[in-house]
Amino acid sequence: MMIDVHNHLLPGIDDGAADMGAALRLAALAQAQGITHLICTPHIHPRRYDNTAASIEVALTQFRQALADAGIALQVAGAAEVRFGLEIMAGVADGSMPFLGQWDGQQVLLLEFPTNEVPFGAERLTAWLIDRGILPMIAHPERNAGILSQPDKLLAFRAQGCLVQLTAAALTGHFGLGPQRLARDLLERGDATVIASDAHNEAYRPPALRAGAEAAAEWVGAEAARVLVRDNPWRLVKGHFE
Numbered sequence: 001m002m003i004d005v006h007n008h009l010l011p012g013i014d015d016g017a018a019d020m021g022a023a024l025r026l027a028a029l030a031q032a033q034g035i036t037h038l039i040c041t042p043h044i045h046p047r048r049y050d051n052t053a054a055s056i057e058v059a060l061t062q063f064r065q066a067l068a069d070a071g072i073a074l075q076v077a078g079a080a081e082v083r084f085g086l087e088i089m090a091g092v093a094d095g096s097m098p099f100l101g102q103w104d105g106q107q108v109l110l111l112e113f114p115t116n117e118v119p120f121g122a123e124r125l126t127a128w129l130i131d132r133g134i135l136p137m138i139a140h141p142e143r144n145a146g147i148l149s150q151p152d153k154l155l156a157f158r159a160q161g162c163l164v165q166l167t168a169a170a171l172t173g174h175f176g177l178g179p180q181r182l183a184r185d186l187l188e189r190g191d192a193t194v195i196a197s198d199a200h201n202e203a204y205r206p207p208a209l210r211a212g213a214e215a216a217a218e219w220v221g222a223e224a225a226r227v228l229v230r231d232n233p234w235r236l237v238k239g240h241f242e
Contacts, residue, residue, distance in 0.1 A: 001034065001036045001230055002033065002034050002035045002036065002209050002210070002213065002229045002230055002233075003035070003036065003037045003038070003039075003229070003230060003233035003234050003237060004030060004035050004037070004038045004039070004196055004197050004199070004207060004209055004233070005039045005041070005079075005100060005101070005110075005165070005194055005196045005233045005236060005237055006039070006041050006081060006110060006139060006140075006165055006167075006196035006197065006198050007026075007030075007038060007039075007040060007041060007196065007197050007198060007199040007200075007207060008040075008041070008042055008043070008081075008198070008199060008200045009023050009026050009027060009030075009038065009040050009063070009076075009199065009207075010023065010040045010042050010056065010059040010060060010063055010078070011023040011059065011062075011063065012059070013042050013049070013051055013055065013056070013059050014042045014043040014045075014049045014051065015043070015049075015200060016042065016199070016200045016201070017200075017201070018201075020062070020063070020066050022201070022202070023063060023066070024066055024067070024070050024072065025202055026199055026201070026202060026206065026207060027067060027070075027072050027074050027076075028070075028072055029199075029202065029206050029207055030074060030197070030199070030207040030209075031072055031073065031074050033207055033208065033209050033210045034209075034210055035074065035197075035207060035209055036074070036075060037074075037075045037076075037077075037233075037234070037237070037241060038074055038075070038076050038077075038207075039076075039077050039078070039079050039100060039101070039237050039240065040056070040059075040060060040063070040076055040077070040078050040079070041078075041079050041080055041081045041100070041110055042056055042059070042080055042081070043080070043081050043083065043112075044080045044081070044082045044083060044091075044098070045083040045112075046083070046085060046087050048083075051080060052096060053080075053096050053097070053098045056078045056079075056080060056098060057078060059078075060076065060077070060078040063076060064076060075241055077237065077240035077241065078098065079098045079099060079100040079101070079110060080097075080098040080110065081110045081112050081139055082097070082098075082109055082110060082111055082112065083112050083114075084111060084112060084113050084114065084119055084122060084125065086125075088109075088111075088125065088129070089125075089128065092129070092132060092134065097109065097134075099134070100137060100236065100237065101236040101237040101238075101239060101240065102236070102239055103135055103163060103235070103236055104135075105133075106130075106133050106134065106135040107133060107134045107135065108134075108135050108136075108137050108163065108236060109129060109134050109135070109136050109137065110137050110139055110165070111126070111136040111137060111138055111139060112139045112140075113138070113139075113141075113144050113146070114144075115143070115144065115145060116144075116145045116146065117144070117145065117146040118144065118146040118147060118153050122157075123156045123157060123160065126157055126160055126162055127160060130160055130161065130162075135161060135162065135163060136157070136162045136163070137162065137163035137164065137165050137193065137194075138154070138157055138162055138163070138164050138165065139165050139198075140165060140166065140167045140170065140198060141154050141164060141166075141182075141186070142166055142167065142170045142175075142179045142180075142182040142183040142186065143167065143170060143175055143179050147182070148178050148179065148182060151182060151185065154186075154191070158191055163193040163194075164186060164191055164192050164193050164194075165192075165193065165194050165195075165196050166183050166186060166187070166192045166194070166195050166196075166212075166228075167179075167183070167195070167196065167197070167198045167212070168195050168196065168197050168198075168208055168209045168211060168212020168213070168215075169197070169198070169205070169208055169211075169212065170182075170183045170212075171183050171184070171187075171195065171211075171212045171215040171216055172208070172211050172212060172215050174208075184219055187216055187219055187220050187224075187228075188219060188220060192228060193228070193232055193236075194228055194229070194232050194233050194236065195209065195212050195213060195216060195225075195228045195229050196209070196233075197209045197212070209229060212229070213225045213226070213228070213229045216228060216229075
C-alpha cells in the first residue's frame with residue numbers, strides 16, 4: 001500500500017495527462033506500482049493554468065467514473081499544486097483554495113516555488129499562511145535551482161514548520177546528480193515529510209513511486225521509507241477518504 005499525494009493525472013487541465021485515455025493508462029501504472037490512494041494535484045498557476053476548486057472537482061468526478069468503468073480500483077481525491085504568488089492570499093480569503101489535507105489540525109497547502117528560484121521574502125507569505133492555520137508543504141525543493149545552489153534556503157521554511165515533499169524520480173537520479181544528492185541529504189537529515197510521484201506522463205514522468213521508495217530505503221532503511229510513502233501520506237490525506 002502506497003499513497004501518492006502529488007501527481008498530474010487529471011486529464012486535459014494542465015501539463016499532465018493530455019486526455020482520459022492517458023489518465024487511465026497512468027492510473028493503471030500507479031495501481032501496478034502498489035499505489036492504492038492518489039490525490040490528484042493539478043497546477044493552479046494564474047495566467048498559465050487557471051484551475052479552480054470547482055474545475056478540479058468536475059475533472060475529478062469524470063475521472064472517478066472513468067476509473068470505475070475501466071475496472072481500475074484506485075481511490076482518488078482532488079487538491080492542487082499551487083504556484084507561489086499573492087493570488088494565494090485572495091484564495092485563502094474567499095475560501096476557494098484546494099487543500100492537500102491536514103497535519104496536526106492544520107490545513108496543508110501544496111506550494112510550488114518558481115523553478116529557478118525561491119522568491120525574495122517568500123517566508124513572509126508562508127508565515128502569513130501559518131498564522132491562518134495553513135501549513136505549506138514545499139513541493140519538490142530538490143529540483144528548485146535556488147535551493148540546489150543554496151540548500152540552506154530551505155532552512156527558514158523548515159524552521160517555520162513547513163512540510164517537505166520529495167519526488168520519487170529525483171531519488172533514483174532521473175533529474176540528475178544534483179537533485180538526487182539534495183534529496184538524499186534531505187532524507188538523511190529527516191527533513192522529508194513525504195515522497196510522491198509528481199507523475200505527468202507515461203514516457204518521461206510515470207508514477208514511479210515504488211522505485212523512489214526503494215532508493216530511499218537504501219539510504220534511510222525500509223521502515224523510514226515506508227513512513228514516507230504510506231504512513232505520513234495517509235496521515236495527511238485520510239480525511240479525503242473517510
